[in-house]
Amino acid sequence: MARAIVGKRVVSLFCHFALLRQFVWRHARLHPLIALLNIASIALGVAVYLAVQVANHSATRAFEASIDLVSGKSQLELYPTSGPLDDVFFHDVNSHPSVAAATPILEAYATLSDHPGEYLRILGIDVFTNAPFQTLSPGDVAGVESAATDKATVFKWLASPGQLLITDRFAERHRLSVGSPLMVQINGASTALEIAAIRPVSELDEATSDRFALMDIGWLQELTGRSSELDSIQIILEEGHSIDAARSSLGEALPPDIVVTTPVQRSGQVETMLRGFRLNLTALSMVSILVGVFLIYNTVAASVVRRRTEIGTLRATGASRGLVRGLFLEEAALYACLGALVGVPAGILLSRFLVTQVSSVISVHYLLVHVARAFADPLHVIQAIAYGVAAALAGAWIPSGEAASLDPANALRPASGAQQAAAWRWRTPAGLASLVACAAIAWGALHGLPPGWTFVSCFLLMVGFSLLVPSAIRLFARPLELVMRGKAELALAVDNLTRSLHRNSMTAAALMASIAMMVGVTIMVRSFRETVDLWMHRTIVADIFVAPSANERIGMHSFLSPAVRDFALSLPGVTAGDSYREVVIANAEKPYALAVIAGPARDNLPLLRPSAEVSAGSWQEPGKALVNQPYQRRFGVEVGDRVAVPAPEGEVSFEVVGVYHDYADDQGQIAISRENFDAHWKDPRYHSLALYLKPGTDAQEIMEALRARFSPAGELSIYANAQLRQRVFEIFDQTFAITYVLKTIAIAVAVAGILLTLTTLVRERLREIAVLRAIGASRAQVAFSFMAEAGCIGLCSALVGIVCGLGLAVILTHVVNLAFFGWTVRFFLPWAELLPIPIWVTAIAALAGVIPARLAAQTDPAPPLREL
């Protein structure tokens, strides 16, 4: 009995698959383009989503690998928060009873003179104590044929300066061999190093970038002028000693500004720093999935209309509603799987490109990272496929419902339009409710909700306006009717607009959403750019700026030699030189920076609440400080509060006398005068110089003199005021480049939607068209009517889209920037860019209607009329 039931089930399953195969294949053969479009739309969503996830994941892996290189085997590490770590402490740490092994580490960053854009992270290690911590060392004999060569290597390594151990990949790339010289720039000066040994990088984590080299710690101290300084001490504990006990016991023996922490916490810091950036990228990638949903909706809706006869036949021969719905959903799922099959490899390919972009943006704005290769976590691939299938099902849901609810008798009769004006009433109140919710959440995101909620509010905004589109169309229809009363075709177009609301509103909504996104992002980016421009006017006032060129490319790792300042000030025409120094406070939870500013002319930081007194320089008095806006937001600090900064002798407290705008940073900075800094830190170094010239002095001459003396091989970046602003904009534009891509995709997709929808409409209205033709309308008139309808959709969408876009811009500008990065961006409406939008959108929409219009025009009126 059971076997019979199972047998029956198997047979029925088999039949079902046979039916599905017929169902899909027949349609695909007849309309291969639609099939391809289905596959492509899911493939796009899957590819973009996967690419972003892979890029994010690869960047994480790269960071972890670079941290692992130094502390992969450590249980604890020691590092200084603000001042240097004196190497005298290493001995005490090494002899501590809990410590089984300890090793000192020094890091330096060098740029390669002959290969601009490349850098080398040089790790100074102590071969005597490093072995338990690292797999790569100069004495690593495994796999080396000549033991004698190795002995000579270690000898030279310890005896001579400038000896580097590099990876085999790096050596290959630059055609280096043992003994080759390598010209590098460190701290704005050129030096020649020598390759002492080459080791295969295959022994390390795959994600490790090959842009690192090892040098003996003593010689690296000499090379960077940092003798008696360390960057960290790595520790392995004796068995049976708890990490927490060791941590507090070590902490007691060390100065107050030395942090003892586990390496896990360090990579946690990196995660926190990048969280905002990552979330934004993921949100962008979700957009591509939504695009997929929309496209599938359109194609399935179109195919439902095309296959009315087929559906009618199925239903008439006994197929249930569920079966019909199921068939359409399964078809969508099938296309989704095919789309995923294409999308996953495409995504991985795309990720390679994206990884480079992501890593350069992160390097420029946050932390230096080089992502050596893309890592696709299988989990992300599964997620991407799942999203793809979900998107397809979501898109196909409504049309498949329509298909299921078709009356079989009606379906079998061709050319009877579906008139579903029912039950739209709920849309308008739902839309309004959505807008209210959006506003509430946006307000919430500024006052305590996690920043991620801003995307929810953006989504609610779009949904709200989409739901309001039918009402909007109806509203527009009335004045349009009045305007178009004269011409019959136009009047017909407007009439059709409202009568086919069920189809047109969906299309219009999609077009509206695309336009809204385009408008919103354009306004946000322009506002940002204008704000930065204004800000630069206030802050970038010196005539010439000098810094080590490495800092521009790989971050603030190099210092400017005091000789540069002395020389510059000695030149005729130079009236003053301000210096700037950034000290990263590597606080265990939320790292921030100290901005040390020297020079009376640097009192022009743009305050949130202007105060003449503070601007005049009272913030430079002992015990006072300014904080930038991101700091204010991240740490919840207001004017009048006190902040405590860890210094070598203990915490130093400053009174916050003002908050200033700062768009160059999103982690938080405290600005203090150089005098305040020197009082508590014994560190005369600085990162950059700003020179002021007497009026009439030729800036070019001064810059040339500096270049000739200190930068023959480009060791320094020397900018005149205008050049620096230009450079800032270059970086700005580069960072926002991806949004332009988005805009283009959005429009292209919406236009495709129009095309499909109108084609569908033509089919639905075959009878009407036939009647029109029969009573004397010419082909041209019929065609024109369709184009006009398309144009009206375009016009309505554009107008609603602009309004929605303005709302989106407000959220993006005021809420997202503030919530995620702590920036106040001034709203700026680029009228010149916005005003033409309705015009060209209408035009494009009308053009999109050309093909359906032709289709309509060529319809033979006779067959539908016979069915009348």
Add this chain to the structure above:
Amino acid sequence: MASHRAAAFGLLLFCILPSFFALAQWKTAKPGKNYQFPADHHTHPDFQTEWWYFTGNLRASEDGHELGYQITWFRQGIRPPGDRAEVQSRFVIDHLHFVHLAVSDVRRKAHHFEQIAHRGAYGEAGTGAAPAGQQPLVWVDPCRLTLKEDGSFHIVAKNSDGTLALDLRLRPTRAPVFNGVGGLSQKAPGEGNGSHYYSLTRMETTGEVRVDGRSYSQVTGLSWFDREWSTSALGDGQVGWDWFALNLSDGADLMLYQLRRDDGTRSPFSSGTLRKPDGTIIHLPSEAYQLQPGRTWKSQDTGGHYPVEWKITLPEHALDVTVSAAFDAQEMALFPVTYWEGAVRVEGSHSGEGYMELTGYAGEVPLH
């Protein structure tokens, strides 16, 4: 843990082998050296390689328990004299220091050993300048060698987990014996390929020894102190050497070594020194003695086959003895250099005791 601290110091010992490029800048051993004491007990930093090498046979006074010990401080030059530019960093070192420590428990046939090396960036290894007594002669914490004002030596040494310890006072009973000819012990052909080499052959030793956690608070015996410094290259084809330091019961002291070549023959630069009971010092060129290896012992740890019994004949001096290891397993299985060094007993025409060193039987190129 000891393993962590001791892990892979070996790679540094590769530095022991002088690298050819630097040879030219170090001082080389030349004939005609006039040894001055106590100055020459101290370090000679212009030479590349140097050691302070102690071996001895001791007995616990309580129960006659027999022990042997070896402790050697090595100095290997890193920065040659001409190339010592001023540096600020404490990590840049001129010399590499490390120590080998071993104690043999004869009754239990147990051998315990360790190798310790330090960078010296924090003063945890180094050599002391004259005058004696102010600073140790040489130290690699926690092993220190101090020269007292009365000319005796004080050794204080421990291994990293404290299971081995030495606290010995050594009093020389004889004047130093100079090995080689004219103050130069030639090891290979060519000028400069030799060393300055002297021995304090018979030192009365008292003190305390701890082995495997057991302490022997009163031990006495005799120690042999070998001092050598050089800047020389290994001769072509030399695979190892066998070295003997014997205190004979009639009061004679005998030092012999042979450098073995890869073709199985003995290098003509092998030599020895005999100090007769009456104090005469006789240089023994290679022809003057025969060394016949006997029974071999195979090491489980390294697979090396060491001849632990030898027949030594000095025809001209009526010496015909068998030298055998007090027990077989006295191998120093260290990375990267493995060698056998242990207490031996002498029988035959003369009796006595001493130490024997066998290198080059377990793969790696030996120390020079």
